[in-house]
Amino acid sequence: MSATNKLTLSAILVAVMLVLGYMENLLPVSPVPGIKLGLSNCVLLIALYWVGIWPSFAMMVVKNVLLGFILANPMMIVYSLAGGTLSLTVMSLLAGRRGVSAVGAGIAGGVTHNIGQVAVAMLILQTPTLIYYLAVLMPVGAGMGLITGNVAKILMRTLPPLKRLRKQED
């Protein structure tokens, strides 16, 4: 993929993540804080496989900062950057490994996103007992990761324009 292709694709994927993040925010809030589908995780997974690790990190940072401003919630940037960094690090270590599919990477990414957020909350609030909240958040994060991982897997097989774009380089 040429540098221009990469840049364009990254920009499109960031735009998609912003829309997904905004839409997710419109969904009814669950009574349990911290639980959301994390649809942009699925875009990041695709970015990891198709564009590469470092562009994916840049996309994650840009998306979280912009979404924080769009939703007028600057505190959220701290939490989502912490979650996003940890999650993307773990996903980049797993993606492409033998025996690990996008689903496994998605599950690990969903869970570590929650872990990162709770870790920051523990630091900011000085409330160590929050760690036990992970007993609930981790299975939920795994379930959400299962969904986003499968969506990413299906999308990577079926997305026609991107497929053509990738074929050009081969």
Added chain:
Amino acid sequence: MKRRDWLILGIILLASLALFLLRPRAGGTGDTAANLRITVPGQTYELVALNEEREIVIEQEDGSRNVVEIFPGGFRMKESNCANQDCVLQGDVTVDNIGERVLANEVICLPHRLVLELVTAAGDPVEAAP
């Protein structure tokens, strides 16, 4: 799903089960008197005995404002001028319902870094009713 995908899922579920089993329980002193502990950054207020109906207003220097409604045996976050309103949606915390609440004895307002906890007079988390 490939082989190691299941391994990842298994590790995660085991870890959360371990956390669930390790979660702290109160010392079993039989002390069920309900008190409210309010914590904001760098400051912990005195315990508030939950034996009457009234409202507590917590205002911080950065303009954040929370209103806690207390009533005999419990409390809830009534108002908050934060962005996400998670704390208000967390509902009542009473001695009877902490067993069913995900955050057990706590209500947390993340944007305002405010923690409300239902505790005993000794400051321990109140034990869930069996």
